[in-house]
Amino acid sequence: MKNFKITVSYDGRRLAGWQRQAEEAGPTVQGLLETALSRLCDHPVTLHGSGRTDAGVHALGQVASFTTDSARTVAQIIQGSNALLPPEVAVLRAEEAPEDFHARFSALGKRYDYELLTSPTRRPLYHGRAWWLGPGLDWAAVAAALPAFEGEKDFAAFQSVGSEVGSTVRRLHRAALSRSGPETLRLSFIGSGFLRHMVRAMVGLLAETGRGRQSAASIPELIASGDRRRSGPTAPADGLYLAAVFYDADELAGQVAALTGQAADLL
């Protein structure tokens, strides 16, 4: 029995999220991958993702694992699944992992990026791929608000209503603002884990801060309140990208270090 780790990218616009669902919900990433891998391995494959992503959310480096008795090589898994998958989903890498590797339980952290479009009019080539905020936001205020989110905190105020998880405490290693293109900015978040809608809720609050409707100074108290109703609107799925899942402490530390101080040129 072999245990495979695969790294996956997808364009979430026409997908009903990561998790396999009843067919009427539309194609899901897990469903499409399981169908392709089951055909390739000649037996039903159950895929374990590092976590779910919602409908409309993209991935540059989602990770999943599965076990198989098939004799397929790494190269056959990559090429075979990409031939069977629709254009919206692709396997970027595959590797044989230790027996005890599990995409979710072995993960040390994740990085999410959120793309913000600042052009005066909407841009068709960013439709479904960035949140169009327009010009005129106070990005210095947004950058000043970011440290308040960093550290080990109870993020209950940034969890979608109705979620049920054991603990809402997470460690956010770094939140950073950088320029990603002539008309786009990127908010990046590296953390030990994220609650459902947590990134989109933080981005929604940060946009309110940039618009002057929320002061950076009030954010610590707002986090402490644990009250989702006080923490602003949820940003749309369009701009959200699962950028990477970390299984190696050095790689995680390296990415945290690389994010530090990126916003300097914007302010």
Add this chain to the structure above:
Amino acid sequence: MKNFKITVSYDGRRLAGWQRQAEEAGPTVQGLLETALSRLCDHPVTLHGSGRTDAGVHALGQVASFTTDSARTVAQIIQGSNALLPPEVAVLRAEEAPEDFHARFSALGKRYDYELLTSPTRRPLYHGRAWWLGPGLDWAAVAAALPAFEGEKDFAAFQSVGSEVGSTVRRLHRAALSRSGPETLRLSFIGSGFLRHMVRAMVGLLAETGRGRQSAASIPELIASGDRRRSGPTAPADGLYLAAVFYDADELAGQVAALTGQAADLL
């Protein structure tokens, strides 16, 4: 009577090209814009584009012009048409132009960019937006081939078969290769005008050069032959972007100068 110049962007993936057609061909950029502008101006509007783009081709700065008796302001034209247009098309700018301005006849030149994806596996977020060539091409050979296309030449060998135009002589001011992202390269072309499929035919031949199937040294003779059958495959529409249309000689010269020497870091 006012003469308006508008600058338009579109994502060509689900559009049947620029030119208005019978409805069964699918929505066209000209058709969508004329419908929106006619509603906005309360009379049938005829739009003159700088030129056609084919199905699947994108635009960052297509230009078109129309005349109207309507009292609509520039701001109303931008906001009103963007509210009426689907997400695939947007008006970026509008301005009142001199009476004799015509988007096609007044144009001094155009810039096209072509995006090439060099990753080892396909990338869902570039589907329909770049040509996936994979790694391992000889980009130094591609860069070395570019000067052969520059200057005033008969480009009959790079015209789609069956095209009928008066002259196939065009001036290509500059062809350049640059890095556009971690896994993408860009071929940029600024010229006085382009024949139908000319950029895609040049890119197809350049890809053959990068793959070692065509020598850079043979390109001048191939251009001189005027024979489309000898000049290689046509690159797909996916990677092609109409980047800008120039109506000002200084702006054109500035963009030509900015393209010069960009490939140095790739070689």
